[in-house]
Amino acid sequence: MEEGAADLRQRKKQNCTETDKMAPDERNKENPNLGRSPKYVLFQRFAKLFFGCVAAVTSGMMYAVYLSTYHERKFWFSSRQELEREITFQGDSAIYYSFYKELLKAPSFERGVYELTHNNKTVSLRTINAVQQMTLYPELIASVLYQASGSEEVIEPVYFYIGIVFGLQGIYMAALFVTSWVMSGTWLAGMLTVAWFIINRTDTTRIDYSIPLRENWALPYFACQVAALTGYLKNNIHSSAERFCYLLVSASTYTFMMMWEYSHYLLFVQAVSLLLLDSFALVQTDKVHEVYKIYLFSLFLGYLLQFENPALLVSPLLSLVAALMLSKCLQMNMKKGTFISRMLKIMYFYLVFTISVTMNFLLKTFVPHKENEHVLKFLEVKFGLNTTKNFTVNWLLCQESLQTPSQDFFLRLTQSSLLPFYILVLIICLSSVTQVIFRRISGEPLKEKITLDDGRIGARPEIAYHVIHTMLMGSLAMMLEDIKYLWTPYMCMLAAFGVCSPELWITLFKWLRLRAVHPILLALILSMAVPSIIGFSLWKEYFPRIMTELSELQEFYDSDTVELMMWIKRQAPVAAVFAGSPQLMGLIKLCTGWMVTSLPSYNDVDLLQRNENIYQIYSKRSAEDIYKILTSYKATYLIIEDSICNEVGPVKGCRVKDLLDIANGHVVCDEGDSYAYSKYGRFCHEIKMNYSPYVNYFTRVYWNRSYFVYKINTVISFQS
Numbered sequence: 001m002e003e004g005a006a007d008l009r010q011r012k013k014q015n016c017t018e019t020d021k022m023a024p025d026e027r028n029k030e031n032p033n034l035g036r037s038p039k040y041v042l043f044q045r046f047a048k049l050f051f052g053c054v055a056a057v058t059s060g061m062m063y064a065v066y067l068s069t070y071h072e073r074k075f076w077f078s079s080r081q082e083l084e085r086e087i088t089f090q091g092d093s094a095i096y097y098s099f100y101k102e103l104l105k106a107p108s109f110e111r112g113v114y115e116l117t118h119n120n121k122t123v124s125l126r127t128i129n130a131v132q133q134m135t136l137y138p139e140l141i142a143s144v145l146y147q148a149s150g151s152e153e154v155i156e157p158v159y160f161y162i163g164i165v166f167g168l169q170g171i172y173m174a175a176l177f178v179t180s181w182v183m184s185g186t187w188l189a190g191m192l193t194v195a196w197f198i199i200n201r202t203d204t205t206r207i208d209y210s211i212p213l214r215e216n217w218a219l220p221y222f223a224c225q226v227a228a229l230t231g232y233l234k235n236n237i238h239s240s241a242e243r244f245c246y247l248l249v250s251a252s253t254y255t256f257m258m259m260w261e262y263s264h265y266l267l268f269v270q271a272v273s274l275l276l277l278d279s280f281a282l283v284q285t286d287k288v289h290e291v292y293k294i295y296l297f298s299l300f301l302g303y304l305l306q307f308e309n310p311a312l313l314v315s316p317l318l319s320l321v322a323a324l325m326l327s328k329c330l331q332m333n334m335k336k337g338t339f340i341s342r343m344l345k346i347m348y349f350y351l352v353f354t355i356s357v358t359m360n361f362l363l364k365t366f367v368p369h370k371e372n373e374h375v376l377k378f379l380e381v382k383f384g385l386n387t388t389k390n391f392t393v394n395w396l397l398c399q400e401s402l403q404t405p406s407q408d409f410f411l412r413l414t415q416s417s418l419l420p421f422y423i424l425v426l427i428i429c430l431s432s433v434t435q436v437i438f439r440r441i442s443g444e445p446l447k448e449k450i451t452l453d454d455g456r457i458g459a460r461p462e463i464a465y466h467v468i469h470t471m472l473m474g475s476l477a478m479m480l481e482d483i484k485y486l487w488t489p490y491m492c493m494l495a496a497f498g499v500c501s502p503e504l505w506i507t508l509f510k511w512l513r514l515r516a517v518h519p520i521l522l523a524l525i526l527s528m529a530v531p532s533i534i535g536f537s538l539w540k541e542y543f544p545r546i547m548t549e550l551s552e553l554q555e556f557y558d559s560d561t562v563e564l565m566m567w568i569k570r571q572a573p574v575a576a577v578f579a580g581s582p583q584l585m586g587l588i589k590l591c592t593g594w595m596v597t598s599l600p601s602y603n604d605v606d607l608l609q610r611n612e613n614i615y616q617i618y619s620k621r622s623a624e625d626i627y628k629i630l631t632s633y634k635a636t637y638l639i640i641e642d643s644i645c646n647e648v649g650p651v652k653g654c655r656v657k658d659l660l661d662i663a664n665g666h667v668v669c670d671e672g673d674s675y676a677y678s679k680y681g682r683f684c685h686e687i688k689m690n691y692s693p694y695v696n697y698f699t700r701v702y703w704n705r706s707y708f709v710y711k712i713n714t715v716i717s718f719q720s
Contacts, residue, residue, distance in 0.1 A: 064170035175223035189500035218260035225252035283461035310369035323355035398654035425498025432458025580639035620678035645684035
């Protein structure tokens with residue numbers, strides 16, 4: 001007995017000794033920094049943070065310089081006169097920059113703001129609040145910075161203006177870099193994000209086509225908000241870092257809302273993503289509701305500072321967030337892990353949906369606002385629920401930006417290797433998120449800390465959020481091509497994060513049950529090797545093309561438009577009012593400052609109706625009808641554009657004159673073919689013939705190859 005007891009004690013002593021020897025190895029395996037001096041760990045973290053920040057800032061600065069250089073090569077900007085530079089701003093971009101010029105010409109900033117909020121020198125017979133209607137807060141900020149920094153003696157206003165936009169694009173790039181870095185843990189992912197973004201620039205940004213667009217001012221702030229939100233949603237984040245991310249989310253959300261009139265729709269999609277994230281218990285509920293409070297605060301402050309903008313009160317974002325806040329107590333009670341509480345999730349979704357729809361209906365009923373009926377009609381026709389002859393709706397349907405994405409879009413993304421890797425990463429992350437959701441439904445609690453060896457990348461709340469968000473954005477992009485400029489940067493970021501993340505590769509190896517090689521070692525190797533191979537192949541194929549773009553001088557000179565603007569400035573009286581296409585009117589307002597009858601703005605019902613009425617100059621209507629329309633807006637000059645009058649569009653029925661014929665009932669169908677028929681000829685053709693009755697109403701005073709300018713007679717003579 002004594003020998004047996006002694007043997008048992010000896011075995012226990014040996015087992016304890018083996019356990020003590022193995023414990024440090026296991027702890028070191030879970031935490032590589034354990035056992036190292038605190039100074040070494042601190043230095044390592046600081047070096048990683050320092051070099052990552054330097055790489056992010058450098059990437060943003062280089063991208064801004066790249067855009068500036070490309071813009072100079074494309075337009076020969078520095079060698080142009082002021083008028084020739086301004087002509088490069090087309091459509092609604094011209095209107096934005098024209099108001100920036102007016103602010104700088106005002107005797108004081110206060111006086112300039114007053115003139116914009118009580119503007120009666122832009123659109124005839126109408127006083128508009130241009131700051132609210134055109135969302136001119138970027139121009140207000142740019143003018144303040146230009147005057148306060150004393151840049152009048154250093155740089156021209158146009159260079160200062162486009163320089164700010166290019167600088168914001170650099171911030172946009174740096175924010176995408178940081179987001180991918182935070183998700184993957186390596187700034188190599190940020191470098192790959194930058195490379196994919198620049199290579200796919202045709203599908204990631206519209207900065208090449210129109211610099212002053214509201215989205216070019218707003219999306220950098222949204223990218224900063226997404227980067228901060230990514231850090232805020234992490235489980236094992238330090239309290240000071242969490243506080244910083246919260247403040248950055250608050251500031252960027254509000255700024256984003258002030259810069260773009262459609263920002264609350266994009267935030268609505270983000271709120272839906274957070275709703276799904278919270279409903280499946282993939283994130284801490286308190287954090288999500290803190291973000292909801294940021295939405296409410298931004299909407300309230302934006303409503304006040306945007307001259308009590310009713311669009312924010314009737315926005316779906318406000319209704320959804322209010323419904324979510326009201327359902328907070330019920331949601332907390334349901335997350336008790338019981339079977340009944342899990343089944344009540346369906347009831348929770350129904351409650352949120354019912355409250356949000358009811359609240360939105362009540363707000364639209366009692367809050368005075370101008371409902372964008374053309375948007376609702378557009379959606380009905382877009383999805384085949386209705387048909388219409390309305391000119392504005394059909395014109396929107398014909399816009400390339402509102403069509404479904406073309407095959408060329410997917411082909412370009414495939415050639416740059418972005419789409420294949422994005423699909424691979426999305427499938428792995430989505431499968432992991434789905435697996436985690438089923439575990440949550442079965443009652444498994446939320447794990448605070450996820451180690452590399454777990455192989456459960458979908459359990460990280462920031463990853464689950466990005467998966468849901470990118471899927472929602474992708475679904476919208478499949479319906480409207482314009483959304484691709486919001487979705488494709490997301491694709492660059494998510495694909496770069498995935499191929500650079502060891503955790504994603506380990507998740508895949510866990511499913512494949514790989515045992516021949518140690519999964520962690522192989523994952524670390526692939527997370528370095530795969531992005532390096534991708535980066536080298538992209539550099540070899542696309543770097544020469546980018547350098548060729550920067551070294552090649554392009555020619556952009558519209559002599560006919562320059563001559564037209566010069567004639568207006570020299571010959572037209574100060575009280576002249578011009579009528580023509582909205583795009584040309586925006587350019588006339590910028591280059592000459594003369595009053596116009598319409599503007600290229602599509603969020604105002606009155607301006608949309610004006611545009612349709614003025615477009616009648618390209619329809620088959622009588623000279624008397626056109627004369628009555630133009631004089632009703634006090635127009636004194638009419639400009640006919642040959643490119644619209646003789647337009648030969650690739651799609652029959654989408655030319656302006658075709659849409660007008662449909663709206664006016666001048667289309668006759670015969671044996672499946674449609675023909676335009678009217679007892680009057682097309683006005684833009686007939687007026688060029690210089691015969692009665694057209695010469696009785698209009699007198700040609702200027703023409704060139706592209707434009708025909710007619711003075712609208714005040715005293716009508718019917719002598720033939």
